[in-house]
Amino acid sequence: RELQLDAAMAPTSTSRHVAALAVAVAAANAAKFDVILYGADGCVGHFAAGHLAQQGNLSWAVAGRNRSHLDAVVSGLTDVKSKPEVIVASLDNSSDPKTWLKDTTAVITAAGPFSIHGGEVLLRAAAELGVHYADTSDEFYWQRWMIDRYNQRAQDSGAKMVLSSGFCVLAGDLGAQLALRDLSDVGGDLRLDAWLEGYNGGVSAGVIHTAEAMKKAKFPKEWETDPYVLAPNASAELRKDSKVEGMRYPSWVSGEGLMVSNIFGPYDARLLRRSFVHLKQAVTLRVGATSGMYPKWAAFIAEHPGSWSKLTQCPTDSVYKDGSWWYRFRAMAASGAASGGAASRVSQVLLSGHGDPGYHFTALGLAETGLCLAGKTPGCLKQNTPGGVYTPMSALEPDVLTARLESIDLLKVEKPKATVGVTQVII
Numbered sequence: 035r036e037l038q039l040d041a042a043m044a045p046t047s048t049s050r051h052v053a054a055l056a057v058a059v060a061a062a063n064a065a066k067f068d069v070i071l072y073g074a075d076g077c078v079g080h081f082a083a084g085h086l087a088q089q090g091n092l093s094w095a096v097a098g099r100n101r102s103h104l105d106a107v108v109s110g111l112t113d114v115k116s117k118p119e120v121i122v123a124s125l126d127n128s129s130d131p132k133t134w135l136k137d138t139t140a141v142i143t144a145a146g147p148f149s150i151h152g153g154e155v156l157l158r159a160a161a162e163l164g165v166h167y168a169d170t171s172d173e174f175y176w177q178r179w180m181i182d183r184y185n186q187r188a189q190d191s192g193a194k195m196v197l198s199s200g201f202c203v204l205a206g207d208l209g210a211q212l213a214l215r216d217l218s219d220v221g222g223d224l225r226l227d228a229w230l231e232g233y234n235g236g237v238s239a240g241v242i243h244t245a246e247a248m249k250k251a252k253f254p255k256e257w258e259t260d261p262y263v264l265a266p267n268a269s270a271e272l273r274k275d276s277k278v279e280g281m282r283y284p285s286w287v288s289g290e291g292l293m294v295s296n297i298f299g300p301y302d303a304r305l306l307r308r309s310f311v312h313l314k315q316a317v318t319l320r321v322g323a324t325s326g327m328y329p330k331w332a333a334f335i336a337e338h339p340g341s342w343s344k345l346t347q348c349p350t351d352s353v354y355k356d357g358s359w360w361y362r363f364r365a366m367a368a369s370g371a372a373s374g375g376a377a378s379r380v381s382q383v384l385l386s387g388h389g390d391p392g393y394h395f396t397a398l399g400l401a402e403t404g405l406c407l408a409g410k411t412p413g414c415l416k417q418n419t420p421g422g423v424y425t426p427m428s429a430l431e432p433d434v435l436t437a438r439l440e441s442i443d444l445l446k447v448e449k450p451k452a453t454v455g456v457t458q459v460i461i
Contacts, residue, residue: 067138068408070095070121071401072156073145075103077239077348078170078200080110081397082144083118087111092410097121097134098145125152131159140166142199142404144397146240147247149176157195158184164191164421166407170200170400172244172301175253178263181423188421195423196430198305199403200396205361205445206302206321207309207427208435209385212447213363214315215432216381220367223274223316227287227364228306230296230323234334235357235390236349261319264304265311272311278303280320296323305425312428349393357390362450387445398444406430411438 071086073079074096083096096118098104104120111117121134125145135141141160145151148171160167161184171177177197188195198204206228217224257263261275280303283295296302299321310317338353349357365381387395403426406414414434426435439445 065139067095068093069140069404070097070138072097072143074107078144078397080107082401085398085401087114090115092116095119095121099124125155135159135165140404140407142168142400144170147244149173150247161188161193164193166194168196168199168403171198174304185423192421194429199400201391202298202301203305204399204426209363211427211432213365213381213383217367225318225366228321229362232360235392236353264308268311274318292325293322294325309425309427349390354390359391360386384448
């Protein structure tokens with residue numbers, strides 16, 4: 035396994051950086067595991083383990099606090115092409131995770147909420163060792179702390195730390211970049227609308243526990259309303275938005291109809307802007323949902339008795355299998371588009387998938403991000419990119435990842451015909 039270094043950094047790297055990178059290269063080449071999955075005994079974790087077990091030519095391990103739980107996960111794996119080893123380890127600072135992290139190229143974790151379950155302990159160790167990392171985090175304030183505290187350390191070691199590789203924010207980040215890519219030849223500012231049209235699945239226990247953690251968290255009050263809280267170094271030229279979701283809801287959007295707030299919108303919006311800033315894209319963003327999304331979701335839950343009574347447990351088989359989702363992205367380019375006027379060019383992408391998005395997409399999305407980071411999906415990891423704290427699309431190649439996710443039937447990409455009106459009326 036090779037650790038790619040940024041050629042542009044070489045002439046100006048300090049001896050400390052060079053030494054750290056050399057250690058990281060040696061560690062990657064000597065790694066016993068391609069990937070370690072932490073939190074494998076949780077709901078998302080055991081679905082991710084099931085997916086990893088179906089991959090051939092993979093050396094991996096499951097990790098967590100309780101051996102009996104982990105052994106149960108391993109014994110329950112089916113269609114096994116690669117069997118994991120078991121690592122018993124806590125993230126409560128009672129032991130050093132570096133003792134086992136040094137044996138892997140990448141580590142992925144589903145053990146949230148990350149702000150209260152030792153997420154920083156794992157991320158810090160990976161950043162210092164030069165081990166690539168991915169999680170399913172949603173807590174924006176914790177993500178900001180990780181950026182502030184460990185972005186430089188990850189740059190020094192060469193570790194790529196990918197935040198939020200579940201349905202939030204992987205689906206939104208991928209769809210946004212696929213839509214914007216078709217306008218890459220257009221200079222100037224762009225506008226992007228991200229509309230969640232369908233979400234049929236359970237409300238995951240992780241979302242509930244994260245919401246509870248966020249209510250109790252203490253962080254600077256201004257972070258909550260700062261659209262660029264996760265891109266604190268964004269230049270004035272790239273700061274296009276004044277609201278986290280891009281506009282107030284409900285709103286009537288010409289050509290779209292009544293749009294309402296997307297329950298996951300703030301999570302996506304903050305991280306999408308980090309991608310825009312990293313990729314030097316001047317984008318005005320709106321993230322919302324169609325007004326029919328919530329009634330359809332309620333009908334789905336009503337059709338699956340027992341779903342709500344199991345919110346703190348793993349989803350029922352029927353919810354996991356019968357779920358579905360649709361997420362549409364509309365990119366516009368023209369001088370008038372940035373101020374709400376007509377766009378001369380429009381690119382539209384529709385992502386959709388089967389299975390409960392909060393569990394099925396999140397679990398497989400995390401697993402596939404780990405495979406990318408471990409070098410098991412050729413061409414998936416962006417080359418000549420230094421270490422740092424990243425979003426999925428600032429670390430991974432959209433086209434390669436799209437092809438891979440389509441090949442495992444995790445999502446479908448369509449390009450519906452787009453209209454050009456973008457007029458909005460606030461209700």
